[in-house]
Amino acid sequence: xxxxxxxxxxxxxxxxxxxxxxxxxxxxxxxxxxxxxxxxxxxxxxxxxxxxxxxxxxxxxxxxxxxxxxxxxxxxxxxxxxxxxxxxxxxxxxxxxxxxxxxxxxxxxxxxxxxxxxxxxxxxxxxxxxxxxxxxxxxxxxxxxxxxxxxxxxxxxxxxxxxxxxxxxxxxxxxxxxxxxxxxxxxxxxxxxxxxxxxxxxxxxxxxxxxxxxxxxxxxxxxxxxxxxxxxxxxxxxxxxxxxxxxxxxxxxxxxxxx
Numbered sequence: 001x002x003x004x005x006x007x008x009x010x011x012x013x014x015x016x017x018x019x020x021x022x023x024x025x026x027x028x029x030x031x032x033x034x035x036x037x038x039x040x041x042x043x044x045x046x047x048x049x050x051x052x053x054x055x056x057x058x059x060x061x062x063x064x065x066x067x068x069x070x071x072x073x074x075x076x077x078x079x080x081x082x083x084x085x086x087x088x089x090x091x092x093x094x095x096x097x098x099x100x101x102x103x104x105x106x107x108x109x110x111x112x113x114x115x116x117x118x119x120x121x122x123x124x125x126x127x128x129x130x131x132x133x134x135x136x137x138x139x140x141x142x143x144x145x146x147x148x149x150x151x152x153x154x155x156x157x158x159x160x161x162x163x164x165x166x167x168x169x170x171x172x173x174x175x176x177x178x179x180x181x182x183x184x185x186x187x188x189x190x191x192x193x194x195x196x197x198x199x200x201x202x203x204x205x206x207x208x209x210x211x212x213x214x215x216x217x218x219x220x221x222x223x224x225x226x227x228x229x230x231x232x233x234x235x236x237x238x239x240x241x242x243x244x245x246x247x248x249x250x251x252x253x254x255x256x257x258x259x
Contacts, residue, residue: 008162012155015090019153022097029104030194031133048203051108055204058103059211065099067219086161090154110203118199125199132197136190143187188216 068074069092078088120126150156195209 008158011090012158015093015153015155018097019093022100025104026100027137029107031137048110048113051110051204052207054106054108055110055207056211058106059208062099062103063211063215066096069095084161086157087154089151089157093153108204111200113203115201115203115206117201120199129197129199133194136187136193136197139190140187143190191216 075088078091083091118125120129144152148156150159192213195212198205201209
């Protein structure tokens with residue numbers, strides 16, 4: 001195996017490992033539900049101003065990185081430095097993963113001030129919250145798979161570049177490319193559930209939930225064209241399912257009459 005063949009494989013493996021590890025840490029960061037929260041009540045926070053400033057800075061860092069790197073200025077900068085479009089998505093994923101790792105590592109809990117605190121010593125409540133979060137993550141990851149996960153993390157672009165063929169985005173419709181330009185992630189509702197459905201809404205959790213909700217509401221806001229595109233795709237999918245069901249029914253009736 002030559003170096004020219006091995007390098008893309010190692011690079012794609014690195015992207016998968018980094019993004020997978022990052023999402024695993026972020027999942028536990030958002031959905032880590034302790035079996036008991038009585039110990040949190042006994043802990044006292046060293047202060048409020050510095051943790052609030054630090055957590056707000058981390059959220060701002062993520063929002064700026066996640067939005068600014070998608071602008072045309074960054075695209076033109078990469079083009080001037082001979083960074084091909086096949087690498088731009090993978091670079092974006094790597095920097096996003098690093099930003100999330102920094103945010104999760106440096107995040108400071110503030111449990112002395114809480115909006116609500118539910119006693120989940122009962123196994124029923126713990127399993128209820130765990131099931132809700134598991135369902136939300138399943139919807140998010142399922143949507144990523146439906147939206148083409150290899151392209152989402154930038155691996156498909158590298159694969160197509162190595163084969164010297166057009167990128168996958170070039171053959172997608174203009175409506176879908178416009179939708180991807182400002183709403184690449186699925187399940188807005190899934191993230192809202194993860195952020196707000198929690199037994200312990202501490203001050204830092206409230207800051208995270210409010211900041212991310214506002215960010216998603218402004219950055220992912222669909223346009224009228226996006227709504228019409230979704231409506232057409234939904235009607236098309238319903239028509240295909242209905243047509244497939246009619247064919248199966250006709251085929252079943254035909255076999256019944258032949259028998």
